[in-house]
Amino acid sequence: MITLQDIQEAHDRIRPYIHRTPVFTNETINKLTGASIYFKCENFQKIGAFKARGGLNAVLQIIERQEANSLTTHSSGNHAQALAYAAKKVGLPAYIVMPRTAPQVKQDAVRSYGAQIIECDPTLEAREEGVRQVMASKGAVLVHPFDNDRVITGQATAAKELIEDLDTVLDAMVAPVGGGGLLSGSCLAAHYFSPSTSVFGAEPEGAADAIYSLKSGVVEKPSFINTIADGLLTTLSERTLAIIHAHVKDIYLVSDQEITQAMKMIWERMKIIVEPSAAVALAAVIKNKEFFAGQKVGIILSGGNVDLAKLPF
Amino acid sequence: MITLQDIQEAHDRIRPYIHRTPVFTNETINKLTGASIYFKCENFQKIGAFKARGGLNAVLQIIERQEANSLTTHSSGNHAQALAYAAKKVGLPAYIVMPRTAPQVKQDAVRSYGAQIIECDPTLEAREEGVRQVMASKGAVLVHPFDNDRVITGQATAAKELIEDLDTVLDAMVAPVGGGGLLSGSCLAAHYFSPSTSVFGAEPEGAADAIYSLKSGVVEKPSFINTIADGLLTTLSERTLAIIHAHVKDIYLVSDQEITQAMKMIWERMKIIVEPSAAVALAAVIKNKEFFAGQKVGIILSGGNVDLAKLPF
Structure with a gap:
């Protein structure tokens, strides 16, 4: 079981090698959604995505313990x-x-x-x-992209920073879900550092499995895979499902069209580059704006690695 | 003559209505150029460009004095x-x-x-x-985009913030030049708040007039106008030329290809959206990297308003 102390130690371990990424807000998007959204900009993270956190936490522990x-x-x-x-x-x-x-x-x-x-x-x-x-x-030792406690613990530090860097308490936090490394890390961080914050997943319709796994309690496979959100194609593992089942309130599905519109809104209004997978969480908030209206919502913008020659707009 | 106090008062006047935009750095771009570059991100400014500063300073003064x-x-x-x-x-x-x-x-x-x-x-x-x-x-009273002391004074606050927000002293500062509002404001800010900082302009080859005006001391017209940097098509005024002549060390020309490459580098490496006119300053630093190597260089990223359907890459 990943503990509060694990996440704190992971943060101390990786801090010299990562950016403490900024939290952005945007008036226009707040007006449009009726929510107060705090965007944690992991597109500015080392290698352009939050994944630097989990990879570093795992590798630094492998070194500390001379495992490989x-x-x-x-x-x-x-x-x-x-x-x-x-x-x-x-x-x-x-x-x-x-x-x-x-x-x-x-x-x-x-x-x-x-x-x-x-x-x-x-x-x-x-x-x-x-x-x-x-x-x-x-x-060589395998560092799995998400089915690994050290990786999940590293990913948790993004939500931990978001919680620490706000002078308010979030009502909700939304993260995209593929294999579930970011979402399980985020809900653990909320559980330990901001327990009144409800955590939600956001998933593409074209890679819908976490939503069904959350309902059934077993790892489900998607019925088909076809989405622009190419970072979210993978399926949960039993490890990530167990954490998500314990701490995530709900998972929302969004279409590729909704993802593309959210991505374009982030580019045009916030002037930052995010990849389609990173726009999935905002797409979910926009789609469910009656629910999120009036709430303080944290969104993890997971990454910004896109091929500029192949944009969806 | 625009004084130090004018710029300070302008900053106090507009502060409630503008963002204090962040300063970004990028390891990869520093390695590539050999310089330490501090990017003042006015693409995140209200309306997506530094121009909010000058417009507000002029309009707020018109209101204060009930001029129109x-x-x-x-x-x-x-x-x-x-x-x-x-x-x-x-x-x-x-x-x-x-x-x-x-x-x-x-x-x-x-x-x-x-x-x-x-x-x-x-x-x-x-x-x-x-x-x-x-x-x-x-x-109605005219608020000229650059041939106006109040507008210039407002634009100066971007460079003032950049100077204030660094814990080091810049060797150089580079700003794009069209009509010269931003460049004249920037060089005045350096003159008053960081006098050891040399200020340079960066201008598209396809709208080259400031470089010749600086040399001749009179306002020159460009021989032709054809550039992707659509925010820099205008010619200096006598007002902006006088300030630039007094305080700007040199102006560098860059081609549209160099502008596009610099713009792409900013998008891909920094994950932020800047318009072509904003990339002109980095293009000039890259083109003259032997000169800027080893220097601490401030760059004003002037704006981020682009049509995503018409990208040059």
């Missing part, structure tokens, strides 16, 4: 960069198993931190087999 | 929104003369602040004639 001399994961997204960044900071080699179809820009980002890419076929089986091979041949 | 009961200007850009915003804050009607070719999105923005748009032909003569008519028929 190299690191591995499979990811084509922000966690790949996060692990590569963390590995570079501590001076360990990292082997990132990536599907050979991963965009060149993402491969370049991982290489820019000095990590080695192991190419594989673009299936979950091939990715997991690739990681097994690296673990066997290199003695 | 309505306001006018001609602009198709950020100053139109700035004057409309300032007029709304003080409750005066504003008549904005805009060419009928101005983008709908800019007309909508002006109307959203309650200002009235007077359409005219897209020539400078028609715009000036439109303003003359409004002044005659409505008794």
